[in-house]
Amino acid sequence: MAALLLLATSAVQADATLDRIRQSKQIQLGHWPGEVPFSYLDEQKQPTGYSIELCKRIVQSLSKKLNVDVQVNWVAVDSKTRFTLMDDQKIDLLCADTTNNAERQKKYGFSHSIFVAGTRIIVDKKSQLSRVDDLKGKRIAVIASTTGETLVRNRALNFQVIPAKGLDEAWELLETGKADGIGYDDILLADRSSRSKAGAAQYEFLADYLSVEPYGLMMRKADGDFTKAIDHVLGELFVSKEIYGIYNRWFVNKDRNIPVGHILREDFLTPNNYPAYP
Numbered sequence: 001m002a003a004l005l006l007l008a009t010s011a012v013q014a015d016a017t018l019d020r021i022r023q024s025k026q027i028q029l030g031h032w033p034g035e036v037p038f039s040y041l042d043e044q045k046q047p048t049g050y051s052i053e054l055c056k057r058i059v060q061s062l063s064k065k066l067n068v069d070v071q072v073n074w075v076a077v078d079s080k081t082r083f084t085l086m087d088d089q090k091i092d093l094l095c096a097d098t099t100n101n102a103e104r105q106k107k108y109g110f111s112h113s114i115f116v117a118g119t120r121i122i123v124d125k126k127s128q129l130s131r132v133d134d135l136k137g138k139r140i141a142v143i144a145s146t147t148g149e150t151l152v153r154n155r156a157l158n159f160q161v162i163p164a165k166g167l168d169e170a171w172e173l174l175e176t177g178k179a180d181g182i183g184y185d186d187i188l189l190a191d192r193s194s195r196s197k198a199g200a201a202q203y204e205f206l207a208d209y210l211s212v213e214p215y216g217l218m219m220r221k222a223d224g225d226f227t228k229a230i231d232h233v234l235g236e237l238f239v240s241k242e243i244y245g246i247y248n249r250w251f252v253n254k255d256r257n258i259p260v261g262h263i264l265r266e267d268f269l270t271p272n273n274y275p276a277y278p
Helices: 002-024 050-066 082-087 149-153 166-175 186-194 223-239 242-251 262-269
Strands: 027-031 039-041 072-075 095-097 109-110 113-115 119-124 139-143 160-165 181-185 203-207 213-220
Touching: 002 027, 002 050, 002 186, 027 050, 027 082, 039 050, 039 095, 050 095, 050 213, 050 223, 050 242, 082 095, 082 139, 082 213, 095 113, 109 186, 113 262, 119 149, 119 166, 119 186, 139 149, 139 166, 149 160, 149 181, 160 166, 166 181, 166 186, 181 186, 186 203, 223 242
Parallel strands: 027 072, 027 095, 139 160, 139 181
Antiparallel strands: 095 213, 109 213, 113 213, 119 181, 119 203
């Protein structure tokens, strides 16, 4: 009897969000106003970006699934409010660049991975370096007091670590030959290379990741059926390869050149919500 009651309770919890969306014909989507190109405001002050586009596709699918015209209520979030707003049911889905890690998975649900960021090392192509081990004993610029600095210092390769105050300072070290590489968040490094004097084609990432941080759309952990509905939409985009057109619209354009990385390509081929590592 206790087991049956537990199953019944779980079913009610899993259906709660979908039932409320069906009855109210509304969904609360969290957006981050300044996280370009994932979630930000356009010139008309409307939410836009890669994650926003994916969430809009999910709402379209939910409208068909629930046979109602689901209206979107956009709710702005930041690093301090995104979790409390989710806990208080003020948002149903967070459409941003949220890292899926093991600690967060204890309380929240995550969709299939929609992007993979991580700490990597970028070098000048002329160096002909390909792996992190090739940089043993060489000069690596890092941004002081970041995860990147910690990860670089923890590698037992006798790096000559050069702390910089910011990415522009670190980039100058690389451009002037005072550093052999920069260890930092790959998406930010890729964006910076696109704006460099020589252009993105002059630089390349080493194959190794110092860390891997998958991004997912976040919802409440109890929303099992809601999560399945979201993953169904994303899975269709992945299988049809339509996701590549959506991705390129935001990451491969006149503003930036960040092609799909090999780990994210594998995630598109085999959808999953594996947490960050290490």
